[in-house]
Amino acid sequence: MTIGVASTHTPLSSQYRRFVFRRQLALGAFAIVAVGCWMLDVSLGPAELDLATILRGLQDRANLSAGEAVILWDIRLPQSLMALLVGAALGLAGAEIQTALHNPLASPFTLGVSAAATFGAGLAIVLGWDFFGLGATYAVTAFAFVTAAIATVLILVMTKRFGGGAHTVVLFGIALLFAFEALVWLLQFIADSDALQQIVFWTMGSLGRVEWQHVAIITVVLLVCITLSARQVWQLTALCNGEEQARSIGVAVERVRVAVLLRISLLTATAIAFVGTIGFVGLVGPHIARLTLGEDHRYFLPGSALAGAIMLSGASTLSKSLVPGITVPIGIVTALVGVPIFMALVLGKRRAA
Amino acid sequence: MSMFNRTLLRRLQTIAYLALALLSTSTAADAADSRTLTDLAGRHVEVPAKVDRVLLGEGRFMAAIAILDRDNPIERIVGMQGDFERVDQHGYALYQARFPGIDDIARVGQVAPSSFSAEKAIALMPDVAFFGLEGHGPSPKDTAVIEQLERAGVAIVFVDFRRKPLVNAPRSIELMGRVLGRETRAAEYIETYRRELARVTQVSDRLLSRPSVFIENRVGLQKDCCATMGDGMMGSLVEAAGGYNVAKPLVSGTHGMINLEYLLRVQPDFYIGTAIGNAKSADAADGRLLLGPGIDGDHARTSLGLALERRGIAQLKAIRSKHTYGIWHHFYDSPFNVIAVQAFAKWLHPDAFTDLDPEATLHSMYERFQPIPSDGTYWVGPS
Numbered sequence: 001m002t003i004g005v006a007s008t009h010t011p012l013s014s015q016y017r018r019f020v021f022r023r024q025l026a027l028g029a030f031a032i033v034a035v036g037c038w039m040l041d042v043s044l045g046p047a048e049l050d051l052a053t054i055l056r057g058l059q060d061r062a063n064l065s066a067g068e069a070v071i072l073w074d075i076r077l078p079q080s081l082m083a084l085l086v087g088a089a090l091g092l093a094g095a096e097i098q099t100a101l102h103n104p105l106a107s108p109f110t111l112g113v114s115a116a117a118t119f120g121a122g123l124a125i126v127l128g129w130d131f132f133g134l135g136a137t138y139a140v141t142a143f144a145f146v147t148a149a150i151a152t153v154l155i156l157v158m159t160k161r162f163g164g165g166a167h168t169v170v171l172f173g174i175a176l177l178f179a180f181e182a183l184v185w186l187l188q189f190i191a192d193s194d195a196l197q198q199i200v201f202w203t204m205g206s207l208g209r210v211e212w213q214h215v216a217i218i219t220v221v222l223l224v225c226i227t228l229s230a231r232q233v234w235q236l237t238a239l240c241n242g243e244e245q246a247r248s249i250g251v252a253v254e255r256v257r258v259a260v261l262l263r264i265s266l267l268t269a270t271a272i273a274f275v276g277t278i279g280f281v282g283l284v285g286p287h288i289a290r291l292t293l294g295e296d297h298r299y300f301l302p303g304s305a306l307a308g309a310i311m312l313s314g315a316s317t318l319s320k321s322l323v324p325g326i327t328v329p330i331g332i333v334t335a336l337v338g339v340p341i342f343m344a345l346v347l348g349k350r351r352a353a
Numbered sequence: 354m355s356m357f358n359r360t361l362l363r364r365l366q367t368i369a370y371l372a373l374a375l376l377s378t379s380t381a382a383d384a385a386d387s388r389t390l391t392d393l394a395g396r397h398v399e400v401p402a403k404v405d406r407v408l409l410g411e412g413r414f415m416a417a418i419a420i421l422d423r424d425n426p427i428e429r430i431v432g433m434q435g436d437f438e439r440v441d442q443h444g445y446a447l448y449q450a451r452f453p454g455i456d457d458i459a460r461v462g463q464v465a466p467s468s469f470s471a472e473k474a475i476a477l478m479p480d481v482a483f484f485g486l487e488g489h490g491p492s493p494k495d496t497a498v499i500e501q502l503e504r505a506g507v508a509i510v511f512v513d514f515r516r517k518p519l520v521n522a523p524r525s526i527e528l529m530g531r532v533l534g535r536e537t538r539a540a541e542y543i544e545t546y547r548r549e550l551a552r553v554t555q556v557s558d559r560l561l562s563r564p565s566v567f568i569e570n571r572v573g574l575q576k577d578c579c580a581t582m583g584d585g586m587m588g589s590l591v592e593a594a595g596g597y598n599v600a601k602p603l604v605s606g607t608h609g610m611i612n613l614e615y616l617l618r619v620q621p622d623f624y625i626g627t628a629i630g631n632a633k634s635a636d637a638a639d640g641r642l643l644l645g646p647g648i649d650g651d652h653a654r655t656s657l658g659l660a661l662e663r664r665g666i667a668q669l670k671a672i673r674s675k676h677t678y679g680i681w682h683h684f685y686d687s688p689f690n691v692i693a694v695q696a697f698a699k700w701l702h703p704d705a706f707t708d709l710d711p712e713a714t715l716h717s718m719y720e721r722f723q724p725i726p727s728d729g730t731y732w733v734g735p736s
Contacts, residue, residue: 047476070505
């Protein structure tokens with residue numbers, strides 16, 4: 001009975017339209033959840049400002065007392081935006097590196113890039129260098145970027161030798177992670193008690209020191225990296241089917257890899273310089289996006305960024321509401337809450353398969 | 354000198370200090386609603402003339418506040434860091450017994466400086482916040498926190514009892530006295546403090562021999578050896594008492610670790626351990642020295658004996674020469690650190706300080722400047 005068969009077949013173009021529409025819908029849902037998390041984050045805190053006060057204050061700073069204005073405009077707004085931006089930066093970095101190395105275990109953290117950046121930040125603190133008079137903020141960021149870039153160059157060299165998919169690269173990354181962690185401990189060991197406090201902050205992860213200037217810097221970095229990723233979106237999608245496949249359709253694999261590694265150094269270093277080490281987001285954000293959106297990078301990249309943003313913004317909200325009056329360091333919450341969600345997703349996928 | 358004359362002299366000194374204090378603030382008195390002071394981080398701070406709401410960046414500043422607001426030290430405190438009740442449980446309990454309201458003071462964090470919540474601090478609307486140059490709360494390096502609080506109208510005043518304890522303790526009390534409008538009380542304390550310190554330094558500065566001392570920091574807290582203090586904290590107190598701190602050239606900053614083998618090779622003349630064990634958490638089995646309020650001499654001696662039996666420490670020659678002591682840990686961060694200096698002086702140079710009575714100094718200073726009793730054992734020697 002071939003007559004009925006033709007009628008049940010939908011043409012390819014409408015299948016494709018449905019594919020695009022579903023993913024756009026999912027991305028829209030991600031964005032709405034992210035904005036919801038951010039609103040919740042702004043409304044919560046030990047000062048217990050009520051919603052009316054917050055709305056009045058958002059309209060005009062002058063509507064608030066000096067103290068309320070600082071709490072809303074100088075503490076909560078920059079910190080809550082930072083949670084979104086850092087989450088997005090780490091999610092995006094993780095997604096790109098997993099694709100570039102064709103390895104689901106790759107992330108800025110597991111490859112040692114985070115630890116390298118932390119070491120750079122710590123070095124800037126211990127040396128007390130003020131970056132040609134630009135100030136400690138830029139010195140710490142610059143140092144973090146240089147050391148992160150050194151780590152990625154090393155990874156790149158390894159990838160050239162052994163290919164991206166090999167376990168060798170991830171093992172090498174983990175070796176780097178331990179090496180840089182040891183260097184951070186060495187810094188802690190030689191630092192005086194004062195600098196030590198500053199370095200401990202970097203190893204824990206915290207939104208507590210965020211200023212508007214930091215928000216501005218990471219926004220610029222994120223926009224630049226998103227623009228550059230967008231131009232390679234198809235090449236990255238091609239890479240999902242493996243290096244050989246991508247080469248055969250004319251993708252310059254090496255060039256894409258170099259570009260990706262530079263981008264993730266920049267994203268990771270900027271994130272770390274302002275909020276310290278937050279490890280889990282770069283690994284899990286992309287997996288959540290892959291499970292819900294698939295591997296078409298037009299959706300996978302923004303999806304990973306949004307998943308990261310939701311994770312960190314949600315963690316920030318929880319860190320303020322878990323124990324009344326106490327802010328639990330965000331790095332702790334990210335891992336403790338993220339792990340069960342991640343496991344549920346992975347196991348759920350397994351069962352469905 | 355007769356007793357009467359000494360009292361008269363003290364009164365005259367107090368009046369002189371008061372006159373000085375008045376002179377120094379007379380310029381600020383022109384601007385009736387605020388004064389500009391220089392704090393111990395060298396910052397110029399504008400402080401309101403009337404200070405009713407105070408925030409403590411370190412809970413243990415309560416002892417300093419109590420010197421100035423002796424009748425009700427908690428009256429003006431709207432918020433404090435949570436270190437006091439966590440690291441000096443029994444000291445806190447004494448304040449709690451006398452001023453139950455201390456429990457109701459809002460906490461702006463726990464023990465770590467990173468736990469300090471700027472949002473919570475601002476919400477409490479303090480006029481002034483006292484922060485330390487280093488320690489358990491925000492330091493001058495926490496520029497973001499400082500800027501946020503200042504923008505919210507909080508005057509931030511840095512004090513210090515740890516980094517340069519003997520120089521900065523009286524300066525801190527003087528500064529706090531001016532902020533809180535308690536210049537007279539501050540002057541009385543400073544006069545006593547300087548006199549008691551001079552009784553040691555006048556002699557120790559001229560002593561030719563400087564026995565070497567190893568300070569073990571927070572005995573029993575960590576099982577690895579050897580946590581110690583360097584330049585500052587108890588290190589400064591030992592040096593003022595005429596000792597040489599063996600860890601000073603090795604440790605960067607106020608505290609750190611030195612190698613046990615090095616210690617055994619150096620063989621310091623004296624061992625002094627700091628005691629963090631107290632009557633509230635009395636458990637000599639965990640290897641802590643027991644000292645402070647509510648501890649009797651026997652318990653203190655037993656805990657010192659146990660601490661000296663540890664591998665490595667037991668091999669110190671100072672044990673054989675009976676030069677082993679324990680000191681209450683919290684003197685390192687206290688306006689009463691001069692009492693520890695006197696105790697050290699008597700141990701290191703017994704012949705030079707025969708007329709010194711640290712026990713009497715402890716009781717008289719607490720009686721005059723603290724709302725809590727001074728009974729207990731604050732230091733212990735070899736049995």
